[in-house]
Amino acid sequence: QVQLQESGPGLVKPSGTLSLTCAVSGGSISSSNWWSWIRQPPGKGLEWIGEIYHSGSTNYNPSLKSRVTISVDKSKNQFSLKLSSVTAADTAVYYCAREYYDSSGGLFDYWGQGTLVTVSS
Amino acid sequence: QSVLTQPPSVSGAPGQRVTISCTGSSSNIGAGYDVHWYQQLPGTAPKLLIYGNSNRPSGVPDRFSGSKSGTSASLAITGLQAEDEADYYCQSYDSSLSGSRYVFGTGTKVTVL
Numbered sequence: 001q002v003q004l005q006e007s008g009p010g011l012v013k014p015s016g017t018l019s020l021t022c023a024v025s026g027g028s029i030s031s032s033n034w035w036s037w038i039r040q041p042p043g044k045g046l047e048w049i050g051e052i053y054h055s056g057s058t059n060y061n062p063s064l065k066s067r068v069t070i071s072v073d074k075s076k077n078q079f080s081l082k083l084s085s086v087t088a089a090d091t092a093v094y095y096c097a098r099e100y101y102d103s104s105g106g107l108f109d110y111w112g113q114g115t116l117v118t119v120s121s
Numbered sequence: 122q123s124v125l126t127q128p129p130s131v132s133g134a135p136g137q138r139v140t141i142s143c144t145g146s147s148s149n150i151g152a153g154y155d156v157h158w159y160q161q162l163p164g165t166a167p168k169l170l171i172y173g174n175s176n177r178p179s180g181v182p183d184r185f186s187g188s189k190s191g192t193s194a195s196l197a198i199t200g201l202q203a204e205d206e207a208d209y210y211c212q213s214y215d216s217s218l219s220g221s222r223y224v225f226g227t228g229t230k231v232t233v234l
Binding site: 036045046047048059063095107108111112113114 | 154159165178210213222224225
């Protein structure tokens with residue numbers, strides 16, 4: 001059973017950088033899966049942020065691309081998210097998730113519990 | 122930034138049947154990409170409920186069913202139970218070069234009366 005666990009600061013100052021890590025257990029990050037970050041502002045819907053493959057290949061949501069960096073650490077079986085120049089609009093619960101991708105598209109079959117990040121001074 | 126449209130809310134009495142629609146476009150559902158559904162109980166992470174338009178992961182009750190036609194998809198819950206009260210999201214892949222690779226629905230809150 002794959003498990004994902006997000007960790008990182010719960011409070012970030014405006015204009016600062018949000019940094020989160022997702023630890024994967026029960027499976028290898030080097031498997032044939034992509035790994036994603038998804039966020040959900042309080043009381044709102046889900047927004048896909050971006051994804052990474054164990055090779056280091058990434059894809060980002062164009063709306064966030066200029067501010068997002070996702071990286072992978074295979075030795076620690078984890079991947080990370082950095083979001084720069086944050087504002088209050090970036091306040092959200094951030095989830096990491098495993099993707100299952102095939103020719104019909106992709107889905108998210110395992111999710112972390114989520115971590116609330118608040119942007120405030 | 123949701124690209125898939127869902128009704129904000131649906132409700133029904135215990136035992137009734139409710140349906141949730143998910144409307145997309147020619148770059149996602151209409152392009153032939155699969156639709157998946159997630160259930161989000163209050164205060165928890167989304168959970169995969171239906172995959173590949175109409176398939177249930179192990180452990181999901183058969184009162185949940187999904188379908189897809191054209192640029193839309195639907196989730197049906199038959200024999201509604203109190204524990205089904207949650208938010209439901211559809212999701213698909215999008216081939217638009219200017220948009221997000223993965224898109225979610227706007228979300229639907231199911232209330233059991």
